[in-house]
Amino acid sequence: MAQDPLIVFTPSGRRGRFAAGTPVLQAARSLGVDIDSVCGGRGLCGRCQVRPSIGEFSKHGIVSRTKNLSGTNETEARYDAKRGLRADQRLSCQTQILGDLVIDVPRESQVHKQVVRKRAEVRAIELDPAIRLHYIVVEQPDMHNPSGDLERVMKALREQWEMEGLECDLRVLQTLQKVLREGKWKITVAVHRGQVLTTAWPGFHNRAYGVAVDVGSTTIAAHLCKLATGEIVASAGLMNPQIRFGEDLMSRVSYVMMNPGGEVELTAVVREAIDTLFQEVAKEAGIGKNDILNVTFVGNPIMHHLLLGIDPTELGVAPFALAANSGMTFWASEIELSEVNSGARVYVLPCIAGHVGADTAGVILSESPHLSEEMVLVVDVGTNAEIVLGNKDRLLACSSPTGPAFEGAQISCGQRAAPGAIERVRIDPETLEPRFKVIGSDLWSNEDGFEEETKATGVTGVCGSGIIEVLAEMFLTGIIMADGTIDGAMASRTPRVQADGRTFSYLLHAGEPELRIQQNDVRAIQLAKGALYAGARLLMDRLEIETLDRIVLAGAFGSHIDTKYAMVLGMIPDCDLSKVSSAGNAAGTGAIIALLNQRARDEIAQVIRKVEKIETAVEPRFQEHFIAAMGLPNTTEAFPHLAKAVTLPTPKERSEGAPGTGRRRRRNRS
């Protein structure tokens, strides 16, 4: 007797023999080959397409002549006519094995396909959303053998999808009978984490979306993702309307403390804003709100609590106790979000500690320091800096009170990143003349056409990355000394350095407004970068390490600054510059990962439990590091990697007669 045909699936390499006539999808399933399907093998969804890679295949004829595969049947032809089928691809549910075959399962047809990210250094996201759709054909009721419509739906899920022990939302049950009859006993259901039936549509339904939301203190950003492919189909952002209750987090907590019940207002406005974002992304993608089935959130602890309707007062006072530090799942309706499917589930990433929030949990998911062989420092710079340090063996986290100087606040000529803001600066080491770029133009200020290009916006101020660069350049050119003092002696070399009361300043731009770097601006950045550096050092102390393999700068700020200048200013510890990278909005990426991969939620829960949480406020060494980190890096020994990248200024004595700063220096020493 001849043997059954042998089938080899690629890329998995799984193989087996199957009786002639076996559908390819069935063979794949029995071998555990990862092939997607929503319709359960009924030729409706097109998710199970495969590429038979032996012989010469074409859907119209040649295939059947090879005799190793069945020809196109009616169902497949209908699908092809309606939705189009590539010439080299077949619906595996409709195609039968007739002889030996090698069958390739393209990426798009895999359930757990990889969603590749733009940055090469980060791991791809394995698609495994918490919500999946299942098309089922349900038995009709039978008076001779009465059973509930729901129970027959469950039976169909068991028999057609091998899903057992499901529950069903009451909301679904309330309309289930109509849905079943409208769909003529064929319906599609959404199942959350293989456990609960959260929605039901009549007939075949193929649209499932989720939104990942990053609730920042300043802005709220939402990304609408197609759950079947991981594709981001729309994004939107808006200012956090809580700003009218207080610019920064602590002033919002103060508002709540001063106005009992104020947290209710703060909660209401942020939820309203999120609903608005949902409307925007749905409109942009041309979908209805009922197709949004899952939402994930990241945010700092105060945003997290306010979103959930928890009074954030405890986060404003020691010991900064979180209400909870676990990830949580509930209905969107429980937090009064209505611009989503009424059965939509929300997952909120876990907060880590009183000052280290779900945003940091998102950063960890995105950057995976817990899987790294290398010792990696991840810094998320915002109003506070969240710092994570470690590798696969051990992970530490803390928050450092940098204040908003990096965002341009507390800087005399500072402003938010917007057209007209200076973002790049170079200072000529000989003439001490600056040149710069402003947001909205690609030209340097000393290039032809700059005036023309910036006429509309003007030169309005200096944004965060511009501040970092101008200060670093001032240090590298000797205008600022290692202790942060603007060197009055330089006034003899350039009129841009001028006495300004008891201190000196540097004229960056003479226009209207005049942009001048003052001594207090340097001090503000010194305080901020000192705090950031001290936090990192504190964690390095805990791990008893002196060097880092890799540094990741996360957050909007981190993605705009030149990492070299950050290191020149001593914001971050010394490290090979080629190993310092920007991650962009890693917190938001973490929310997307948790949306697209349900196991990431379990993963982050485990990581959070293991993370060692350091509270800088109670660490005596933090103050020591902070004071020590106020100065700028100027020794080749302490900053070997930096010294390779730039020429550090020769240490020099502060010139005599420079007014004002002497006392301050003495005070620092006392």
Next chain:
Amino acid sequence: MAQDPLIVFTPSGRRGRFAAGTPVLQAARSLGVDIDSVCGGRGLCGRCQVRPSIGEFSKHGIVSRTKNLSGTNETEARYDAKRGLRADQRLSCQTQILGDLVIDVPRESQVHKQVVRKRAEVRAIELDPAIRLHYIVVEQPDMHNPSGDLERVMKALREQWEMEGLECDLRVLQTLQKVLREGKWKITVAVHRGQVLTTAWPGFHNRAYGVAVDVGSTTIAAHLCKLATGEIVASAGLMNPQIRFGEDLMSRVSYVMMNPGGEVELTAVVREAIDTLFQEVAKEAGIGKNDILNVTFVGNPIMHHLLLGIDPTELGVAPFALAANSGMTFWASEIELSEVNSGARVYVLPCIAGHVGADTAGVILSESPHLSEEMVLVVDVGTNAEIVLGNKDRLLACSSPTGPAFEGAQISCGQRAAPGAIERVRIDPETLEPRFKVIGSDLWSNEDGFEEETKATGVTGVCGSGIIEVLAEMFLTGIIMADGTIDGAMASRTPRVQADGRTFSYLLHAGEPELRIQQNDVRAIQLAKGALYAGARLLMDRLEIETLDRIVLAGAFGSHIDTKYAMVLGMIPDCDLSKVSSAGNAAGTGAIIALLNQRARDEIAQVIRKVEKIETAVEPRFQEHFIAAMGLPNTTEAFPHLAKAVTLPTPKERSEGAPGTGRRRRRNRS
């Protein structure tokens, strides 16, 4: 070395040796002795009281002199001063073992105590409510080791109560921080089914109540139970306000069919009525709505669906498909009930089939035919009759369309059971003169003082049980013949029998109004009882049995009729009269059982899966039985038990010349 003291606990008989100084509660726990506690051994709740039964014990002195038990400590003295302690009882958590002891655990101190029911023939309810309270002492937050307040609550539950893997409602989390601080880190939590934290109170809280609700088409009844003891502390009932949309079930379904969206109104009014009942029972018991933590519901399929917000249209047309036939648990808020704790859970018993509802599931829980060795028939008589037949091996259920005649509707002189309604009737076999009792008086109508006692109410009509009795007596005295015809020949013996057009009638009461039993009244009851009997016979056929060991009549009607007369009329199959009993509102009792014992919910789920559901509408034999059952039982051979209890009338030919019924009889035969 002397052996450790030996302790024997009664009634369990468990025994063990424990080091001197061991608290009695701890010893009990380590032996698996069932002792209750809410406060976790802190001397607050008083639930763990025991009765040391050796030596001469008294709480003030003698105990300590026996040296076998420690004396009263401060905590116990405080409890005694505040809440009182029986002289022979001790708090087991505060009392230490010093020598050999026999310790009795009184019923009140057992977690799984038996709640004994009034009726001897039914099993006691083992107390095991779905909601339990746990007092915990929670660690305070520590900046050096940050963790969420919720996670420390979970830790306390793990360490102090061995409860693992709990979840927490978002609603609880929203106020948890305030509750913890108000309670100075001592709180009491309510836990649902050992799985979810549903409420938290600051400090020690000892009040947990539940409500069992029977949603009938005519009346809604609610029983408030103390979950710790099983005691019913308040009951209330009111008319189902849906009556204004239709007197009976089918007219309400018609209302929905004719008025799209009408189900929303019907749902709203029934939920409103239930909230009113919650207010009433809470007020009666003097508790707040926040102490109501659990609610259970029974009701027929249409009431069940409307309560849950499910359109009942499908139940009005074949194949009478239920939306679901499983028990369901959700938040009270999901069905918009607000007069309970905001975290209260609702459990709705499962419906069985399109015409056999959660009320029948309640009847099964109450009467336990599925545990019976005997073959038992349970009949719940209302507008429809639900019939359950079987024993521990096999259980069958059906619904029979009796119509409302048993409730006094469709009867010319019928009325609801209310003061003034005739409920008992006797007819003298010689004189054919009736005597009767009316609701509100204990006197027979021929006794002295009857006129006086009934002056206020008058004699206004005949209620369901009165109809049964008067018809049965008319049959036993020969006024009605076996085929149901009022015998015109009797007019010669008594003026009470009169021609009434083409048929005859019997004058029951000559007052104002005149109460007269007409031929159509007999026919209406014949139809109803025929349907009931046919349903029972149908199930007996299926089981291939001819005799029953026991019959239970459930429902308000069943509890008022004299079972003998029910059998005389042939409502129920022949059975030893001493084995026919009334169960009262067994459906409501089932709701109470599900409230007090969580495992009853799992039990009924299993039973429901096994029950064989018979749809009378599609059973050809039902019609046969129905026609055969129209006559009245008059052969000693077919009704041996009945024949022992009463003297059945001698079969006689219908007297010639009796008008009107001849055609009908012929039609029945055709």
